[in-house]
Amino acid sequence: MASVLEIINGISQVMANAYDGATDENGEPIKVGLKREEGHPINDSRVMDGFSVKMYPGSITIHYQAEVKLKDIHANGFESEIDSMIGEIAKFLKKEFKKVTGSALNLKPADGRAGEVKIVAQSTSKVRNFIQAHKSFQCSNLKDMDTISSPSEERLEDSFKNFLSQGGWTPEAKDSKGASIYTGNGKVQTRKDIHSPLKAE
Numbered sequence: 001m002a003s004v005l006e007i008i009n010g011i012s013q014v015m016a017n018a019y020d021g022a023t024d025e026n027g028e029p030i031k032v033g034l035k036r037e038e039g040h041p042i043n044d045s046r047v048m049d050g051f052s053v054k055m056y057p058g059s060i061t062i063h064y065q066a067e068v069k070l071k072d073i074h075a076n077g078f079e080s081e082i083d084s085m086i087g088e089i090a091k092f093l094k095k096e097f098k099k100v101t102g103s104a105l106n107l108k109p110a111d112g113r114a115g116e117v118k119i120v121a122q123s124t125s126k127v128r129n130f131i132q133a134h135k136s137f138q139c140s141n142l143k144d145m146d147t148i149s150s151p152s153e154e155r156l157e158d159s160f161k162n163f164l165s166q167g168g169w170t171p172e173a174k175d176s177k178g179a180s181i182y183t184g185n186g187k188v189q190t191r192k193d194i195h196s197p198l199k200a201e
Contacts, residue, residue, distance in 0.1 A: 007141045008055060011099040014093055015053055017100075033088030035066065053091050058143045059110055062086050062093075063134045070129055073121055083117040086135045110136040 031037055035047035036081040049066030064086050072078060073141045090107050097105040109115035121131045156164075 004142060006101065007105075010097050010103075011053060011055065011060075011093070011105070013100050014096040017096065018051075018092070020050070033085070033091045036084075051086075053093070055139075055142060058139060059114075059136050060093075060107065060139045060142070061134050062089050063132065064089065065130070065132045067124070068121075068129055068131055070123075070127060072138060073129055073131070079117065082119055082131070082133045084118060086133065090137060090155070106140045107137040108143045110138050 017030060018032060020036060024030055029037070032047050032051070036049050038047070047066065047068075049064070051065070052063045054061045054063065064082065094105045094107060097103075098174070116134055117135045119131055119133040121129045123129050
């Protein structure tokens with residue numbers, strides 16, 4: 001069974017091959033199922049859309065973004081259409097992952113609300129909107145990924161701690177009195193405290 005690192009590298013390679021205009025080893029366009037692939041690349045008005053993937057312990061979240069018309073958002077079945085689009089992306093990931101690594105990528109919709117498609121629409125004009133959608137999938141391949149259970153501990157080397165204790169970065173140094181200060185031109189002056197005037201040493 002492939003390690004978690006090999007699985008992450010495989011998914012990363014799939015994503016690297018999924019840019020707009022990507023071609024396979026035979027020079028044929030790689031089809032994901034996105035709307036930007038429809039129509040002629042020069043003569044037709046193309047829909048700008050794309051996707052990204054985030055990996056978590058035991059799950060993968062597919063993010064889809066697109067520019068859509070306002071009338072399409074209010075049309076019946078818009079949410080189902082976006083859900084179907086993310087489903088096509090999941091199929092593409094599994095197919096290309098198999099091609100890149102030789103092993104299967106096990107994806108199925110996550111349980112509960114995490115497995116539902118979530119959509120945010122933002123108006124860019126009176127006609128067009130920018131949408132961002134995401135949906136989570138359970139991925140048994142990543143179940144052994146380590147989780148971050150607690151923040152990292154501060155671990156400073158003794159030599160560096162010693163260096164900090166001698167400088168002006170510690171509370172003790174800020175409150176010190178009678179410290180010598182170099183003021184340029186070979187002159188060193190001192191003062192009683194930070195509120196006192198400088199005097200020649």
